[in-house]
Amino acid sequence: DIEYHKVKVNGVPTQTYSSSGTPYDAEDVMHELAEQCAAYRPVGQYAKPIWLGSATTPSCKTTGTVVSSFTNSEDAKSLLIFLFGEVCTITRYEDCAPIWYCKKCGSIHHSTVTSRNSDRCKTCSVPTADHDTHNH
Incomplete structure (x- = not known):
């Protein structure tokens, strides 16, 4: 090599x-x-x-x-x-893996597929039953 x-x-x-x-x-x-x-x-x-x-x-x-x-x-x-x-x-130049985040709760510690959390607003972390991210 x-x-x-x-x-x-x-x-x-x-x-x-x-x-x-x-x-x-x-x-x-x-x-x-x-x-x-x-x-x-x-x-x-x-x-x-x-x-x-x-x-x-x-x-x-x-x-x-x-x-x-x-x-x-x-x-x-x-x-x-x-x-x-x-x-x-x-x-x-340093190669680094992309950072993926959970589309349900916004966490970077797990993927959407493995998430056990409820959907949350990506701006303020309030559960989306109260409001959605695009309502800010």
Whole structure:
């Protein structure tokens, strides 16, 4: 197995367009990085870079975050970069499981399927027999 180190490239401008007039995708951003930053060229990349967030995130924000993986921990730590005239920072990326909550009572300690609690308002925890969440 290859050891790799995931990082986030924060503050990447999303309103920058390629010569064809389309917004850059995550791979274009990493290609630009290789052209602009000599220190990046010899860096071993492990996985295809992706935008963090939904597919529409880059188009609705002025900056975004690209997640990339490096094969060398020093490469992952040492990059402070400029992309498209903006300072971008590199921070460690940590995978974490999504937090699921019970749709009946709002607890994060169990799922809706295993809940033994009665339905509750998600805003104030009053039982929904008295009122519902959308009545606030």
